[in-house]
Amino acid sequence: MSAPPPPAHPRRLGLTGSIGAGKSTVARLLRARGLTVLDADEQAREVTRDPAVLAEIEATFPGVVRGGELDRAALAARVFGESARLAALNAIIHPRVRARMLALEQAAAARGEEWVVQDVPLLFEGGLEAQMDAVLVVDAPLDLRVARVTRRSGLTAQEVLARDARQMSGEEKRKRATFVLDNSGDLASLEAQVDAALAALGIPTDDQQDKSPSRG
Template structure:
């Protein structure tokens, strides 16, 4: 009897508003044995590569520190200040980094496909904003009340209320994300409650 074609590994898009706890959900998914690609982590790897650092230094010399006997290093705060709120500079940065991030994401998906995994999670903060939800077989949105998210951001990243609200404004409104989600995970209680929501949602995908 001949074997059938291997089943395609499906893609679960994971996104959420800033401070909602998407990274915690991603950690729970890894704990459950799923492969998770992290767009932010891949972006950090990309911007640390010599090729990209050289181009960043050409575009904005102040964001790359150099010196005698020192390897070039990215000043992430300076880069954020350069591109945040400046659409043209942000577009330049994305044109440089996004193709490389997509390539690394696809390589991770292909490896999971080769291993016969049924799902891969793509953790992408700007999933909807960049239209990447169209490539997903299912989408989870992690959400929490605004004031709770602002409190988390102040504690975790030292962001002022104004800084956090500015970043919030650069993303889709939470209500729009929730409306487009297949599953909404509300992270406003305990870790045990969050874990139970994730477990239930995995069962809906035929996992766990």
């Protein structure tokens, strides 16, 4: 009797959080524990390197492709706060990102991986919650998040607050989370919370991996 076929995709652990909460740090911790982390933003960047996609974006938003490359700041300025323009951009990008994420999931399934992490900044806003088997929400107080982003990005506090206001509130994200990771303390505290969440979900980790967040 032949063995049953592998599942179409592994179980999905969603990872999300408000701007400046520390989602990227948690993603590195999960990679260090041997989990495959699929980064939706990274896949979107790959999609926008495709000349055909760039041509479609330029046709919709003239002037944002310069020298064969996407001017991300110019595009962001064009769509920020404009729901119709954002919807037009998403219609170009999102189907291609979903296809890339699915292909990566199928590769993980073929390797025998039981879980993959889907790192999606706007997971709840994009209606992807129902596709996840569990969701980790990384959170921290607003003043701390604003301070982190202004230090690393050059954005003003007002600009960070404007971006935060256009996302689902942290309170609502916490309500919808399977586990909330409080990133207001030190790294050791965050690591302990990550390990506790994985253990509660029964997700095996690779003890041979270096658990330093610099990996991945």
